[in-house]
Amino acid sequence: xxxVLAASAGNVLVWIVWVVAAFAxxxxxxxxxxxxxxxxxxxxxxxxxxxxxxxxxxATAEFVAAAQVLVYAGAVVVMFLxxxxxVGPRRxxxxxxxxxxxxxxxAVAAGALLVEIIVAVGLKAGGSLSHTDHVxxxxxxxGWIGRLFLADHLLAFxxxxxxxxxxxxxxxxxxxxxxxGGPDLPPRLAETQREAETEVxx
Amino acid sequence: xxxxxxSWYLALAGFLFGTGALGVLIRRNPLIVLLSLxxxxxxxxxxxxxxxxxxxxxxxxxxxxxxxxxxASEVCVGLGLVVAIHRxxxxxxxxxxxELRG
Numbered sequence: 001x002x003x004v005l006a007a008s009a010g011n012v013l014v015w016i017v018w019v020v021a022a023f024a025x026x027x028x029x030x031x032x033x034x035x036x037x038x039x040x041x042x043x044x045x046x047x048x049x050x051x052x053x054x055x056x057x058x059a060t061a062e063f064v065a066a067a068q069v070l071v072y073a074g075a076v077v078v079m080f081l082x083x084x085x086x087v088g089p090r091r092x093x094x095x096x097x098x099x100x101x102x103x104x105x106x107a108v109a110a111g112a113l114l115v116e117i118i119v120a121v122g123l124k125a126g127g128s129l130s131h132t133d134h135v136x137x138x139x140x141x142x143g144w145i146g147r148l149f150l151a152d153h154l155l156a157f158x159x160x161x162x163x164x165x166x167x168x169x170x171x172x173x174x175x176x177x178x179x180x181g182g183p184d185l186p187p188r189l190a191e192t193q194r195e196a197e198t199e200v201x202x
Numbered sequence: 203x204x205x206x207x208x209s210w211y212l213a214l215a216g217f218l219f220g221t222g223a224l225g226v227l228i229r230r231n232p233l234i235v236l237l238s239l240x241x242x243x244x245x246x247x248x249x250x251x252x253x254x255x256x257x258x259x260x261x262x263x264x265x266x267x268x269x270x271x272x273x274a275s276e277v278c279v280g281l282g283l284v285v286a287i288h289r290x291x292x293x294x295x296x297x298x299x300x301e302l303r304g
Contacts, residue, residue: 014205022214029218029241033225038233045237052244061251064266071270076277083281087288106227114220135258148260160271167275174282
């Protein structure tokens, strides 16, 4: 097989994988938004993140793809599933929340946002997106990312660590147990307890 | 460059961002609002990665990794808030959590 034919066969293969991943991405994204049960939404988010990892691989971002699977599918979704299981099942009809004008207005606002993005990108970069670039073989590999992070973008790396530390401290404080009962009880909880006591008395 | 050009990636990224925005706007369960927020952030990440390849500049991928870290922090704090709301026996509904009185 000549190199040209091999390159075109590879191109077709990449296109097929891309289209499959794109459809999976769009489908699971819509599923996340429209499932009434939060548990199913979180499960579809795993599919969305997985197909996005395939996208990153096709876009020569191997390290970002690996980090996507590890950080999102490995940590974030597990945290979501734990909290959903902790909070318990609660169903909600996604398209029949408040008044109809609110739902329609929300859909129109999201559509306007999408159109705005497309118009802005098209006006700003429409002409320059058509040329093709060849990236080097090491583009996106972990070693390359590591060199970039610790040489050119060291400040971003350090600030990321501080952000994560602050978020961890905040999560611990928010999730820590407060004293039950006593004077520092939030007013609504006190009301609920009073109601419960009245019911018992009745 | 094999496969689809940058504009295809950007179109998909824009669609994902719009889907996430729709979810944030129409859903009232704070957990699903957070999930939709993740989709929005992932749309932004996809655009960053695609443009990083397009301009042969690694800063886009570095930015995408930073966005990932910020998203993880946001989920950590957001889920902490959801747990705190649940513990105070308030309704898990963003329409009914419109006051800051606790």
